[in-house]
Amino acid sequence: MDPKNLQVLVDVNLKSVAWFYPELWLIFGSMGVFILDLVWRKNRGRVRLLAGATLIVLACSGAALAMQPADAVSLFNGMIATDSFANFWKWLFLAAAALTVVISSGSQEFAPERIGEFFALLLAITLGMFLMASATNLLMIYMAIELVSMVSYVLVGYRRADRKAHEAALKYVIYGGVASGVMLFGMSYLYGLLGTANVTEFAVKLAALSQGFAGAAPGAAAATKLALVLATVFVSAGIGYKVAAVPWHMWCPDVYEGAPTPFTAFLSVGPKAAGFALAIRFFFGAFAGKMGATGLADSVAGIPWPAVVGVISAVTMTLGNLVAVVQTNLKRLLAYSSIAHAGYMLMGLAAVSATGMQSVMIYSAIYLVMNLGAFLVVILVAQSTGSESIFEYRGLARRHPVAAVAFAIFLFSLTGLPPFAGFMGKMYLFYALFERIGIPGGGWYATLALIGALNTAVSLYYYARIIRAMFLDPPYEKAAPVEASPGGQLLLGAFSAFILVFGVWWNPIVNWSARSLQIFRG
């Protein structure tokens, strides 16, 4: 290689480091926690020490993120981009990771001897999610997804003695392998058709390609278009697998049930949010034109991906909700509910507009808190009773009023009832759809909104079943008393306060997400 070009490459990489400090903190922090794990091998307070160290790493990463220059730039020769959009998600990931560390340090599911590796691997996943939110190159997208997936496989099978954990990890690996294989196949098509792996260049190349259709033989144009659609669908398999959208959701219930509950909680909010970050960047960055003054965009070259996403959204939420109705294990119930919520969020993606993006971001932020809160209650109850069955929740309002009230708040919020934060998240998703309805060709959005509304009603049924068990059913005579540590109660209180405050005063989230709509487009 010409040394001059090489010099340019190196210069770009060195310069990019200035925007890469948060990730560097995670990389070296993860290694550091591994080492500390060895250093504190015999220390009695190792759980607290290690948790503290992990939190410090996350805090340093957050500080680096806060101090980072705010401009949108492409880094490492177009591999990743940093912009306010990515930063929004990175804050969510840091919050999810930090809360998971706090929750798991109080959980009995992790043996103190092995908790260090859990924390270190959690940092590695966070790094993967950071990269997912900012990847702008097909290869980088693949690498980031795989980083998150690989570490997840390990952590799902964390409880070595548990058959369910083995089953879950194996299922996760198989489904994950297939999904990423399919995705890679789709990527190869995209690369072949467009001649670039850089997502930010897709829109231009696609436009050029579709202009070429005019002169080409009729069959050739149709074949190219079909190949494009297929490639898009294949790539969305990888994303759909991460957000647990139907038909790539099958791993979800088993994995959620088999994994240690704090990690399940993390899986349901972190990687799912990362999947949405990636989906937005991929579809909006590559397959949507520039947004107009109204904030609406169109899909490039007439590829019907909004309709595909819309159909997936409708199927996902319907299946998730209907199957959740018959679940009696709370972890499985929340797994299906998280599938349904992926369906709701896909509505925002299908709208292809600024409001649509914003609504997905708002919903992810709120979902993070309410779902982590719900899982926290499941953890607390399981620690006292040893079971996640809904029957253990009978009479919880008397056995532990704080947990019961907090759980009720999270569940009502998940349903989307006002005055809880979930209501406003859902309202923005519907709002995004309705912006589309008046526009020609947007009639099907009305159907999607109707399906979404009916699904909300279905979801009330199974959430209310838990509330009914907690508040209306009498406890079993021999029901174990439920105890929660002061820290756990404090956390529950904080989550509930968040849901209540942002249920009536959601300006901050809306403004923050509105400021974070800037996506690097090359």
Added chain:
Amino acid sequence: MLLTAVIFLPLLGALIAAFLPAGEPGQHRGWAFFVTLATFGVSLALWAGFDSRPGAAEFQFALKVPWIASAGIGYHVGLDGVALLLVMLTTALTPIVILAAWSVTERVKEFLIAVLVLETAMIGTFAALDLVLFYVFWEAVLIPMYLLIGVWGSQNRLYATVKFFIYTFVASVLMLIAIIYAALHAGGSFDYLVVRDALRVGADAQKWLFLAFAVAFAVKVPMFPVHTWLPDAHTEAPTAGSVILAGVLLKMGTFGFFRYAMPLFPDAALQFRPAIAVLAVVGIIYGALMCLVQGDMKRLVAYSSVSHLGFVMLGLMALTAEGLTGGVYQMLNHGVSTGALFLLVGMLYERRHTRLISEYGGIAKQVPWIATAFVVVTLSSVGLPGTNGFVGEFLILAGTWLGRMPGTQLLAVLGATGVILGAVYMLWLVERVFFGTITSDENRHLPDLSLREAFVIAPMIVLIVVMGLAPQPFLAPARPAVDRLVTRMQEADRRLRTRDPGRPPSVGGQQPALALEPTTAPGALAAMPPAGGSH
């Protein structure tokens, strides 16, 4: 600010109650009673300060503060006359309910907190002038009510409360969708006044929007055939729950038609009006017939609510000044008289622990004061002249008869049979419960009204008589709101007629002296003789 204080006083009281020790129910009862009484006191200032002259502002005590400015959502509250009356009904009923619930001994703290939260949500629903704010209050009613029925209800409470919750929630989600759609087509603002003036949608879209709102409200009213949650919920709820449910919650549905469904989508409302009016009449007769075969007192009163609310809906759909005024008045009547009936049935239940009519009989001698009160309330419920019920039913039937809707006179005649059936089932109930010979030995030693119970029921009796003999102060605030709605609907009617010249006018009354022709000023209703004085 005054209105905001009335809305949030109970909630504040609930927050403070959360910090009182759970082991001392007496403290909680006293505190909740004091808070609701104070709320009533403050709301009296609303009543006194309301200007019901024709030229006065449409919405008074208005307060508008930006809330989520980026989405066009504001904290906007205000009262028109109808909302004022319903807020007064709410604030007046709640302390009575709390006094009546002195006998609740299980989880008193939670019970009273639920009632206080419920009061805030109910007042807020009537006071909201922003669609999102309205929806928030509307849905906030569900959770405390769900708990009231589910925790403190009787045997079959779980079935009843889940049914109530899901029924009403499903219907309201559709309304939320319609709200968002309407706001987007009114320049992106959720403010009620802005949406009402600026809504621009096609005829088809308006039909769907109206239906989405109407279904949510119809479930709440409840109208036939979506009434099936009501008998279960009413029967299983504790006395306090039944009284609030019948007294206030059902009015949220009729109020919704009056405030939202009809003024926002007048054209569509006119098109669906005959169907709704027919359903209202079906509800009147069906509810009354169901009353005749009930063996459970509470269930009987519940079905009588279906019948009475059918009257309200018929009055609203008549779209004459009399019909609408009567509909509004009947909302208040029903709140008072059915609320009182539930209170009395609750008192009997506390004595005998059964609601079955066949268990009673001949107890008038044992409990003469309860019997007297029951008879007075019954007479109000059947619409005897001199009681409030008469004023409402008379205005509704007269307004329907004088209306211009095709077939309206037939509807009025059919509705009138509901009055007769009402007299039959209510008087028959009184006879079976209080008169005849005592058949069950347990009934020989029933205590009569205690002093507390006397204080519970006395205000209701006073209201029944006062509202029957001097309805004017209660009718006056409603008039400007009624006039405005009639004018609005007349404009819509004219629009429909210019589009379809063969269509006869269908809004307003047939007699110019009574009805509001577009040429006359809204004050023309003052020419109507005071209905209470007509007998």
